[in-house]
Amino acid sequence: MMIKFNEDYEEMVTYWYENYWEPGFKQWWKGHETLALHVGLYEKGIKNLRDALLNMNDFVGKLLKLKKNEKVKVLDAGCGVGGTSIYLGNKYPKAKFIGITISRKQVEWAKKYAKERNFNKNTEFLRRSYLDTGFQDESFDKIFALESVDYAPDKRKFVKEMNRILKKGGRLVVVGPAMRKTQLNPFMKKIYRLFNIGRGNFFSFLTLNDFKRYLEEEGFTNIKLIDISKKTYRSSVNSTIIGIPFLL
């Protein structure tokens, strides 16, 4: 299969994810069990990929400060095949999780998986872009974006849109690959690009300082940066290796 390089990022991302879930990550990345399209978080006591992938969902849940019996509306911005929302939806049955992705097929898969697992009562999946969601102002109590914002060609637009749809005093959690330096030397740029291409991201990087500045300028407060690179390194390298055959 030939990859069509297309300057339209939505088409490229959709093409990638719709072709490489099955067969692909679903088989090789414990997707059957976890529905994960993210890297695993290896914390103390976590021994295998499956548990590391699920642990990442728990990490997001902790950062969101979800509580067992709280009735909150949560947006999963860039939801993949719904893994994190379905997992958290099961753990926090009173919360409502709405997942959005630009891929129609991912929406279908996410709905199917939620139904099969019987977790479709408090999850919903829609085809929308996180750059222009169409939701009303202040629709959500909490928003998370797990390994999805780095794809956006315009990160400020993402921040603006999240600020618009998040309730005052709400919480935004963004987890994913980011560069500490704005400038990389040509060798590192190639390596980083290879890593990104292995995840279907052909066009853009997320730079920490820029992203933090956008958050500040759009009015977010109490911004905290957490470095989890040491705990995700193993999984990042493995996922890049798995991504290589897809390129060929």
Ligand SMILES: C[S@@+](CC[C@H](N)C(=O)[O-])C[C@H]1O[C@@H](n2cnc3c(N)ncnc32)[C@H](O)[C@@H]1O
């Ligand atoms: C690496 S996957 C992560 C999926 C999911 N969060 C997970 O952890 O399993 C990236 C996701 O971002 C989505 N995405 C990229 N650009 C998007 C956009 N503009 N709006 C909504 N979703 C987008 C892709 O469709 C894909 O589902």
